[in-house]
Structure formats: structure tokens, C-alpha cells
Amino acid sequence: MSLKQYIKKLIRFTFLSFTVRPSEKIGPQTEWSEEYDTWEQAAAQTSGYDTNAILDKVKYAAEKVQNRESAYERDSVNFDKIQYAWPILACLQKIAISNNGHLSVIDFGGALGSSFYQTKAFLSCLSRFQWFIVEQKHFVDVGIDSFETKQLKFAYKIEDILESHRIHCLLLSGVLQVLPNPFAWIEQFLEFGFENILIDRTAFTEGKTKLTVQRVPHTIYQASYPHWFFNETEFISRFASHYDIIADFDSKADGKEIFRRSGEVLYWKGFYLKKRD
Amino acid sequence: MSLKANIKRRIPIQIKELYYRFTDTAKSIETPWAGNYSSFLEAKANCEGYQTDIIFNKVLSAALKVRDGLAAYERDSVVFEAVQYNWPILSCLLNGALQKERPALRVLDFGGAFGTTYFAARKFLPPEMVIKWIIVEQPHFVKKGKEEFENKELSFVYDVASAFKDNEIDIVLFSGSLQYLPNPQLFLDDLLKYPFRYLMFDRTFFINQDDNRIVVQKVPDHIYKASYPCHLFNEEKFLQHLIMLDCKLIAEFESEFDADSQTKDNKIVYHKGFYLRCHG
Numbered sequence: 001m002s003l004k005q006y007i008k009k010l011i012r013f014t015f016l017s018f019t020v021r022p023s024e025k026i027g028p029q030t031e032w033s034e035e036y037d038t039w040e041q042a043a044a045q046t047s048g049y050d051t052n053a054i055l056d057k058v059k060y061a062a063e064k065v066q067n068r069e070s071a072y073e074r075d076s077v078n079f080d081k082i083q084y085a086w087p088i089l090a091c092l093q094k095i096a097i098s099n100n101g102h103l104s105v106i107d108f109g110g111a112l113g114s115s116f117y118q119t120k121a122f123l124s125c126l127s128r129f130q131w132f133i134v135e136q137k138h139f140v141d142v143g144i145d146s147f148e149t150k151q152l153k154f155a156y157k158i159e160d161i162l163e164s165h166r167i168h169c170l171l172l173s174g175v176l177q178v179l180p181n182p183f184a185w186i187e188q189f190l191e192f193g194f195e196n197i198l199i200d201r202t203a204f205t206e207g208k209t210k211l212t213v214q215r216v217p218h219t220i221y222q223a224s225y226p227h228w229f230f231n232e233t234e235f236i237s238r239f240a241s242h243y244d245i246i247a248d249f250d251s252k253a254d255g256k257e258i259f260r261r262s263g264e265v266l267y268w269k270g271f272y273l274k275k276r277d
Numbered sequence: 278m279s280l281k282a283n284i285k286r287r288i289p290i291q292i293k294e295l296y297y298r299f300t301d302t303a304k305s306i307e308t309p310w311a312g313n314y315s316s317f318l319e320a321k322a323n324c325e326g327y328q329t330d331i332i333f334n335k336v337l338s339a340a341l342k343v344r345d346g347l348a349a350y351e352r353d354s355v356v357f358e359a360v361q362y363n364w365p366i367l368s369c370l371l372n373g374a375l376q377k378e379r380p381a382l383r384v385l386d387f388g389g390a391f392g393t394t395y396f397a398a399r400k401f402l403p404p405e406m407v408i409k410w411i412i413v414e415q416p417h418f419v420k421k422g423k424e425e426f427e428n429k430e431l432s433f434v435y436d437v438a439s440a441f442k443d444n445e446i447d448i449v450l451f452s453g454s455l456q457y458l459p460n461p462q463l464f465l466d467d468l469l470k471y472p473f474r475y476l477m478f479d480r481t482f483f484i485n486q487d488d489n490r491i492v493v494q495k496v497p498d499h500i501y502k503a504s505y506p507c508h509l510f511n512e513e514k515f516l517q518h519l520i521m522l523d524c525k526l527i528a529e530f531e532s533e534f535d536a537d538s539q540t541k542d543n544k545i546v547y548h549k550g551f552y553l554r555c556h557g
Contacts, residue, residue, distance in 0.1 A: 084528060086364035090401070093371035097380045097403045121527075122372050247362060247401065 032227060032266075033213040039180045042226035045213050054223055055138055059146070062112035066147065074114050075216075082118055087249035088171070088200055089122050091272045095169050095196050102128040104167045106158060106194075109135060109175030112143055116152050124151070132161045158192060170194040174201035174251075177228040178214075186238045193275065197243065200270035201251040205229035207264055229266055236271065243273035310509065310540045314491040317459045320506035323493050332503055333417060337425075340391035344426060350397050352534065360397050365530035366452070366479055367401055369552040373448045373475045374406060381407040383447045385440045385473070388454025390418060391426050399430070411440045437468060446473040453480030456508045462518055469522045469555065476524055479550035480532045484509035486544050509546055516551070524553040 036042035054076070061073035070078035096103040103126050107115055110133035123129050132153050133143060143154030155161050170189060176182045176199070189197065207229075214227035236245065251268040314320040332354070339351035348356035374382040382402070386394060389412035402408065408430045412422060422433035434440050449468065455461050455478060484490050490509045496502070516526065532548035539545050 082528075084365070084368070084530065086368050086530065087362075090362075090364050090367040090371060093368065093375055094401065094403055096375060097371065097406055101375065101380070122368065125372070125376050249362070249364065 030217060031215045032229075033215075035210045035212060036226070037211075039211065039226055042211050042213050043180075046224040046226060052138065055142065058111050058139075059142055062114075062117075062147065065113075065117050072114075072118055074118075082121065084122075085115070085118060085173075085200060085251075087247070087270055087272070088115070088173070088198055089119055091196075091198050091247070092119060092123060092169065096123070096126050096129075099168050101126050102168070104128075104130045104132070104165055105169045105171055106132045106134060106161055106167050107171045107173070108158070109172070109178075111135065111139060112147050113152055115171060115173050120151070130165065132165070132167075134158055134161070158188075162192065167194060169196040169198055171198045172200070172202070173198075177203040177230070178225055179228075180226070182228055182230075183238060190239070190242055193242075195275050197239070197273040197275075198270070199273070201268055202235075202270065203227065203229045204232045204235065204267050204269060205264060206267075207231065209234055232269075239273055243275055246272040246274050248272070308541055309495045309497070309538055310492045310546060311495065311504075312491075312493050314493075314506070317491055317506050317508075320491050320493050324504045324506055333421075336390055337421060340393070340396075341425065343396050352393055352397075360400050361534070362401055363394070363397065363479065363533060365528075365533070365550055365552075366394065366450075366477065367398060369475070369477050369528070370398060370402065370448065372552075376474070377447070379407070380405075381409075381447075383409040383445055384411065385437070385446045385449045386410060386412045387437070387449065387451050388414060388457070389450070389452065390414065391422055392431055394450065394452050395431055409444060411444060411446070413437055413440055437471065441471045446471070448475040448477055449473050450477045451479070451481065456482045456510065457505060458508075461508055461510075465518065465522060469524070472556065474555060475527075476519070476553045476555050477550070479530075480535055480548050481515075481550065482507065482509045482546055483512045483515070483549055484540070484544050484546050487511060489514065490540075490544075492540070509540075512549065519551075519553060522555075523557055524555045525557075526551060526553050528552045 033042075033045070036045075057076040058073075061070070061076040061078050064070040064078050065073050070080070072079045072082040074083070092103060092105065103123060110116065110131075113131070113133060116131045116133070129151055130153065131151055132155055133140075134155050134157065135143065137156060140154045140156050148154060153161075161167065170192075172189075176185065179185050209231045210229050212227050212229065213224055215224040248269060248271045251270050312320060312323060314323070335354040339348070339354045339356050342348040342356050343351050348358065350357040350360040352361070370382060370384070374380040380403075384395075386392075389395065389410075392410070392412060395410045395412070399408070410431045412419075412431070412433050413436060414422065414433060416435060419433040419435050427433060440446065455464075458464050489511050492507060492509055493504050494507045495504045520526070529552070530550045532550050535548035537545055537547045
């Protein structure tokens with residue numbers, strides 16, 4: 001085997017095992033289908049993101065974190081060590097400093113607190129720290145029932161939180177690409193007028209914005225759901241009228257770049273957006 | 278980071294070693310690490326260009342470009358058009374500042390050249406944050422640093438004792454500097470006698486073998502022609518020593534800017550950072 005062939009084989013191997021999906025160490029990779037025209041068409045091919053199977057696995061993993069049997073979970077997979085999302089931590093702390101050491105975050109699509117537990121060790125020194133998760137109803141039901149603390153709260157709607165709390169930051173981590181109508185949601189977020197928006201683990205393509213179906217390997221949880229890849233320029237232009245980009249960053253939890261068979265580059269990244277005065 | 282770099286950093290060290298052995302890559306790719314010396318002095322005797330004017334002038338010229346707004350950022354004398362934020366370092370600096378009643382940051386940056394980390398971090402850190410950033414460097418850096426780069430936040434001193442003499446320090450930072458000290462362990466022993474709360478290492482060299490190693494590092498020609506004596510640490514021993522000095526590990530991270538490499542005998546050299554709480 002030539003060196004070149006060997007490298008190719010190695011890349012293919014590592015590609016499958018390490019770069020495609022954050023959570024698994026070895027196993028079948030996440031797959032994305034070809035393009036669909038509408039969410040309905042894509043959804044008809046999937047089990048959906050709202051299955052109880054996902055909730056059960058996430059709950060089981062989150063309970064381990066809650067009971068300190070595991071340091072951290074992401075996408076229902078437990079880890080021995082916290083894998084810090086360093087850019088998010090830096091941005092949240094910067095926001096806290098600019099708000100006299102107070103920080104209230106709405107974590108839209110935050111499951112049962114993955115990002116909360118991931119950042120808590122660095123943020124619990126704040127004089128006031130509150131983390132609100134807005135999720136699908138069955139997640140919120142379980143969240144309120146089993147996971148709420150003084151710092152961590154769950155809500156069905158963003159409006160419910162804004163009625164009684166001042167929020168410093170909206171966190172959108174790996175969520176926009178699995179919403180039926182992400183651009184309509186972005187419009188909504190703009191109307192709420194959050195001072196800061198942190199976007200992380202968001203899926204982009206170098207081509208035009210497209211809708212595919214993602215099949216999650218059964219080692220994580222057996223599921224498939226519609227999944228967007230955004231054109232970065234188009235995506236960021238939706239925020240451009242109201243927000244400045246303070247920083248952008250690679251989403252380390254996910255492979256920075258992966259190539260589909262067609263040669264298309266898919267990548268994951270994040271942004272720190274600040275509302276213009 | 279390129280796809281290649283991204284894949285490389287995600288491959289477990291054992292697989293990399295097998296790969297290097299199998300393909301005999303070490304013979305075909307030039308390694309920056311030479312020798313396995315019994316003392317730092319011996320390694321130094323095998324170096325060329327240590328502390329030369331050429332290095333100094335290249336670093337100075339890059340730093341001046343950043344100061345004068347002609348470049349956004351420099352590192353190792355290489356200038357960049359955009360700041361490459363070092364997110365773990367920023368997070369830890371902010372965390373150190375947030376532990377106080379009024380967010381303030383007093384950093385001793387050991388080996389911080391003309392302020393590479395300071396100028397990059399300052400662009401991100403909140404403007405209202407009170408910062409005192411003291412760089413301990415070699416005499417010619419300090420002299421020039423005072424002339425060209427000092428401001429109300431940034432200052433230069435000749436040694437650690439001077440930094441602590443007139444200032445309270447919260448965080449001591451070593452960004453790629455500890456491994457170039459003749460005796461890093463002894464240096465840390467002495468440093469930990471001073472009062473400060475956090476210790477941060479970034480871009481520190483580690484080797485995948487049971488013991489530390491003293492080598493000669495050849496700087497890539499595109500940066501500048503030079504070779505230095507340096508230590509490659511065993512990670513476990515490195516941490517054990519710090520824990521023995523009453524430090525507690527808060528977080529560890531991969532150094533964003535450096536790719537792995539290997540020695541001629543196929544040992545992997547990797548770069549990491551650590552954030553520790555000191556004095557209990």
C-alpha cells in the first residue's frame with residue numbers, strides 16, 4: 001500500500017470515527033440524505049426529533065450528570081471529562097462582566113441542560129446566574145419535574161420567561177438546523193431584541209442553503225430528522241440589520257469540515273452577535 | 278484549522294504512533310526535535326542562533342505592526358490579518374477576573390514577548406475591565422518593550438520578583454515559555470512561593486513517553502532560522518509536580534495553534550494547556 005493510499009485509508013477511517021459526529025468514539029457515522037424541497041417531504045422520511053426514545057436516552061444521560069456519575073453529556077452521550085465549549089464560555093463571561101457579574105441566559109433547544117452543566121463550573125461564581133431552557137413540551141415537562149434547580153429553569157415559550165426576567169443572552173447551540181422554519185424563528189428572535197445572541201454548533205454548507213435528512217447512528221439514539229445546512233452568507237445576513245458580529249469560531253465539538261461524496265464542504269461554526277445600539 | 282489538522286488532532290496518540298512506525302514517516306518528514314540530552318546545558322551547546330538579533334528584530338517588527346494597526350495580530354513573529362482568538366485563554370482570564378468583587382485582571386505573563394497575548398486578548402476583553410498585564414522577559418525584550426509598548430495596562434519587568442514587588446498578581450501565564458527554562462520544575466517551585474490564585478499554561482510541549490526529555494528544537498525556516506534547547510514534558514509528571522505544589526486542576530485544553538509532531542524515534546510531541554487554582 002502506498003503512503004498516499006494509506007493516508008487516504010487513514011483519513012477515511014478517522015473520518016468515520018472521529019470527525020463526523022461529536023459524540024461517538026467509534027461506530028457508524030451520521031448520514032445526511034440528498035436534498036429535499038420541503039420540510040414535509042423530508043419529515044415524511046424520518047422518525048422525527050420529538051420521539052420519546054430520544055427523550056428517554058437524554059434523560060438517562062442527564063441524570064448521570066445530575067448525580068455526578070458523569071461529568072458531562074451531549075446528545076445523550078456521557079463523558080468522563082467536561083468538554084468545555086471555550087468560545088461560548090468566553091463570550092458568556094464577557095457578557096456577565098458587562099452586566100455587573102449578572103448573567104441570565106435563554107438556551108433555546110437546550111435539552112435537559114447539556115450546555116448548562118458544561119458551563120456551570122465557570123459561571124457559578126457569578127453573583128446572579130440563571131439559565132432558562134426553552135424546549136419541546138415533553139422535555140420541559142421532564143425538566144421541570146426532575147432537573148430544575150435555583151439556577152436552571154425550564155419554560156415552554158420564550159415569552160413566558162421574558163415577562164418576568166431580564167435576559168442578557170440567547171444561546172442557540174445546534175438547534176437552528178433542526179427547526180422546521182429556522183428563518184422564521186430568526187425573525188422572532190430579532191423581534192425579541194436580545195442584547196446578545198450566541199450561536200454554536202450550527203451546520204453550514206459552502207453551497208446554497210439546503211434541507212436534508214439526518215440519520216443518527218443507533219449508538220447515540222435511533223432517530224432521523226430533517227436537517228438544514230445553511231449558506232453562511234445568507235444565514236448571517238438575516239442578523240446583519242440589527243447585530244454586529246463580535247467573533248466567529250469553529251465548533252470544536254463537531255468536525256470543522258466534512259466532505260460529502262459530491263465534494264461539497266459541510267462545516268459547523270458559531271457566532272457571537274451583539275445588538276447594535 | 279485545515280481538515281488535515283483537524284483529523285490529526287482527533288487521532289489517539291497510540292494510533293498515530295502505529296501509523297508513524299508503519300509508514301516510517303519519521304524518516305521522510307523533518308522533525309523539529311533533535312537529540313535526547315542529559316542536561317539543558319548540553320542541549321544548549323548543540324544549538325545555533327539562540328538569543329540572536331535576527332529573532333529579536335523579527336518579533337519586534339511583527340509586534341510594531343500590530344501596535345500601529347498594520348496587522349491585527351502576530352504570533353511567533355508571524356503577522357495575521359485577523360485576530361486569532363485563543364478561546365481557552367480568554368475563558369480562563371475572564372474567569373480569573375470574575376472571581377473578584379470588581380472584575381479586574383492582574384496577569385504576570387512569563388515570556389510574553391512584546392505582548393502577543395495581551396494585545397490579542399485586549400481586543401476581546403470588556404473595555405470596562407481593569408487590567409494590569411506585566412510581562413517578564415529577557416533584558417533586551419524588556420528594554421525595548423518599555424520604550425515601544427508600555428501603556429497604562431501593559432508593563433515589562435526583568436524578573437518575577439520585580440513583578441510581585443510592586444503588584445498584586447491574580448494569574449501567572451506561561452504561553453509556550455516554560456519549556457525553554459533551564460530548570461522548569463525548580464522555577465515553578467520558586468514561583469509558587471509567591472501569592473497568586475491561578476496558574477495558566479498554554480502551548481506547552483508534552484511527549485508521549487514515561488519521562489521528560491531534553492531536546493534541541495529547530496524553528497521552521499519560514500518563521501526564523503534558529504534552534505533552542507527545550508524540555509518535552511511527560512504530562513502526568515508535569516501535573517503531579519503542580520499538584521504536589523498545592524495546585525488544583527480546573528481545566529485542560531488543546532493548544533489551538535500548534536499541530537502535533539514526532540521525534541526521530543517516533544514519539545509524539547503534542548501541545549496542551551492547563552488552568553489551575555493555586556495555594557489551596
